Amino acid sequence: MKQTRKLHPGERLISWLLLLFSLLVFHQAYRISGFSGLNTPGSFPLFAALVMVVCTLFLVLENRALGRKNRDRKMEAALVAGKLLPPKVVLFTLMIVGYMLLLQPLGFLLCTLLFLTLSILYLGRVKVLSAVLIAAGSTGAIHVVFSYLFQVVLP
Known part of the structure; x- marks a missing residue:
């Protein structure tokens, strides 16, 4: 059948x-x-x-x-x-677009710290201090790896 x-x-x-x-x-x-x-x-x-x-x-x-x-x-x-296109995906996509637009005027470190903090707060549902510490640690690690190990100039 x-x-x-x-x-x-x-x-x-x-x-x-x-x-x-x-x-x-x-x-x-x-x-x-x-x-x-x-x-x-x-x-x-x-x-x-x-x-x-x-x-x-x-x-x-x-x-x-x-x-x-x-x-x-x-x-x-x-x-x-x-x-x-659930609302969570649409909002996060808008956050990524905002990150791309703000990358040049704010610079890599500040823009990445802001983006990661907001992303962790939105997706992770954690406390603000935890989100800032995680984002700062991640941004710092990325900066060290790319600037000193790979010798890449970040925007």
Whole structure:
């Protein structure tokens, strides 16, 4: 007895993104050396990328056929947004963007200390003093390792 499966929210979009990624991988594999023979350096990556393209193409076609049966796009978009973008992920992503924007004006040490402290407070649910001490220790360790051991100039 064959069971029919239902599409999960966002599955159709993810399958299309996978197909796009597979095509990009195929293009990059072709750029390695083209396809001048079976024993050239690019033949294995090209074959692997071709397998990826074919498999994801079958997945896209299967999901497209399944998607025709139940199409409530508004409800699907809300479910995808709720599952893929919970508020905690959105806020933390905004914190990362803020870190990137403040890195140049504040400098590495202060910006990293601030970012790590806020991240630990938000994600770890610890006391403020503990968060500051952990962030300061981590920032100090990163500074020592990169500045003195690797001799990298931090921003």
